[in-house]
Amino acid sequence: MRLKHIVAVAALAMVAVGGAQAKEWxxxxxxxxxxxxxxxxxxxxxxxxxxxxxxxxxxxxxxxxxxxxxxxxxxxxxxxxxxxxxxxxxxxxxxxxxxxxxxxxxxxxxxTPPAIAVRKDSDLKGVTPADLAGKKIGAQSSTTHSIYAEQTFTDSDIVLYPTSEEYKLDLESGRVDAVGDDVMVLQGWIDSDEGSCCKILGTLKSVDEIHGKGxxxxxxxxxxxxxxxxxxxxxxxxxxxxxxxxxxxxxxxxxxxx
Missing domain, CATH: 3.40.190.10 (Periplasmic binding protein-like II)
Structure with a gap:
């Protein structure tokens, strides 16, 4: 009887906990x-x-x-x-x-895929690690784009920024040679007056382990x-x-x- 009573109490407690965790959003x-x-x-x-x-x-x-x-x-x-x-x-x-x-x-x-943007007067021709070797590449910190840049462009100087707005200013002024981000973020900026300095150099193939599943x-x-x-x-x-x-x-x- 005592064991059954303990089991019953435990079962009720589990129900109560489950009810407390359920949320009505x-x-x-x-x-x-x-x-x-x-x-x-x-x-x-x-x-x-x-x-x-x-x-x-x-x-x-x-x-x-x-x-x-x-x-x-x-x-x-x-x-x-x-x-x-x-x-x-x-x-x-x-x-x-x-x-x-x-x-x-x-x-x-x-x-949507990641991409690289550069100034319109840039002499860069491609987006491979060899193409960007020795160049300064900007990206927003703690993003898939910064992780990709640091792991892929190992012969480049990766410059990290707290927001995308800062790297855009540095690309416009020539303080970095290229920047990496989502293609639509870059294209939306380039299509605006603020981004008229620059162009999409090319898109990058997503890496599931870095860029994820969307x-x-x-x-x-x-x-x-x-x-x-x-x-x-x-x-x-x-x-x-x-x-x-x-x-x-x-x-x-x-x-x-x-």
């Missing part, structure tokens, strides 16, 4: 950088805009939950999620094995139910045409990728 705090155009950035009027933001809002609408956006510097964005400052990361974060050790992800919501929505370990909600919502807006409506405002091709 009515309001979701969405963490983003706010400094990575055209995906997420802040206008001069202080408005948070971009592809990530519109996709995030569409996903929340699809899930019938309230969204609240929180901006966070990129270097602290995963620690901020783990510390509970927000519930998700929706900031063009690639799903990589290293990051999956710390947090969980939804399925991808886009996947950009996903990050959640804390234990919140995989939230990641699944986002995955279902991504599939839904792909099917109902909302994704294409947003995509076509920013890109001339389907950013979702293969």
């Amino acid at each position: 009515k309001k979701i705090r969405m963490g983003t950088e706010g400094a990575y155009p055209p995906f997420n950035y802040t206008t001069s009027a202080g408005e948070l805009v971009g592809f990530d933001i519109e996709i995030g809002n569409a996903l929340c609408e699809e899930m019938k939950v309230e969204c609240e956006w929180v901006t966070q510097d990129w270097d602290g964005i995963i620690p901020g999620l783990i510390a509970g400052k927000y519930d998700t990361i929706l900031a063009s974060m690639s799903i990589t094995p290293e990051r999956e050790e710390k947090i969980s992800f939804s399925e991808k919501y886009y996947n 950009a996903g929505i990050g959640v804390r370990k234990g919140d995989e139910d939230l990641a699944a909600m986002f995955s279902d919502a991504i599939a839904a807006i792909r099917a109902n045409g909302k994704y294409k409506e947003i995509n076509d405002k920013y890109f001339a091709f389907d950013a979702y990728g293969e």
Whole structure:
């Protein structure tokens, strides 16, 4: 009798713990950088805009939950999620094995290739390690692009920046010879007045171990139910045409990728 009683109490305790862990997501705090155009950035009027933001809002609408956006510097964005400052990361974060050790992800919501940009007057002809040997290459720190540059362009001088805006200024002024980032980040900048100095030199072949499986929505370990909600919502807006409506405002091709 006593053993049965202990087992019954333990079972009830497990049910109670499971019930305490289950969450009903009515309001979701969405963490983003706010400094990575055209995906997420802040206008001069202080408005948070971009592809990530519109996709995030569409996903929340699809899930019938309230969204609240929180901006966070990129270097602290995963620690901020783990510390509970927000519930998700929706900031063009690639799903990589290293990051999956710390947090969980939804399925991808886009996947575009990395690229190298240079000044229009550059004499560089290609994007191989040999082509860029001895050159200064800029990249945003703690990104897949900086990791790729450091591991691939070993005969180049890799210069790291806290945001993409700083490396753009240094490329424009000639303080670096080339920069690496997502092709659409670079193309969006080059197509603007601010980026008229520069051009895309070429795209790079993604490396799964570094670039991951596309950009996903990050959640804390234990919140995989939230990641699944986002995955279902991504599939839904792909099917109902909302994704294409947003995509076509920013890109001339389907950013979702293969």
